Amino acid sequence: MSIKVRIPQPLQKLTRGQEEVEAAASDVKGLIDDLEKNFPGIKDRICDGQGKLRRFINIYVNEEDVRFQQGDATTIKDGDEVSIVPAIAGGAQ
Numbered sequence: 001m002s003i004k005v006r007i008p009q010p011l012q013k014l015t016r017g018q019e020e021v022e023a024a025a026s027d028v029k030g031l032i033d034d035l036e037k038n039f040p041g042i043k044d045r046i047c048d049g050q051g052k053l054r055r056f057i058n059i060y061v062n063e064e065d066v067r068f069q070q071g072d073a074t075t076i077k078d079g080d081e082v083s084i085v086p087a088i089a090g091g092a093q
Helices: 028-036 042-046
Strands: 005-008 021-022 057-061 081-086
Touching: 005 028, 021 028, 028 042, 028 057
Parallel strands: 005 081
Antiparallel strands: 005 021, 057 081
16 A cells, blocks of 8 residues: 655655655554654654644645544545645734
């Protein structure tokens, strides 16, 4: 199973500069574990100490936010595209 994962610039130092990597998993939690196996340290940036997705990290499967699906239990399949997007806050007052 091959899932394309887009990596944001702040995490690319962990993926040896790669903007896009491939992973194998059947759900988002498994995908994060597979990324950690291949790119040690990335899980700590995506998940908190309890293994839950950090609130300032958004994960999209085929452009759908997993927070509005089943969170890290969201199913993924061969050919899906996953994007990891750090939340951006701020703006003009």
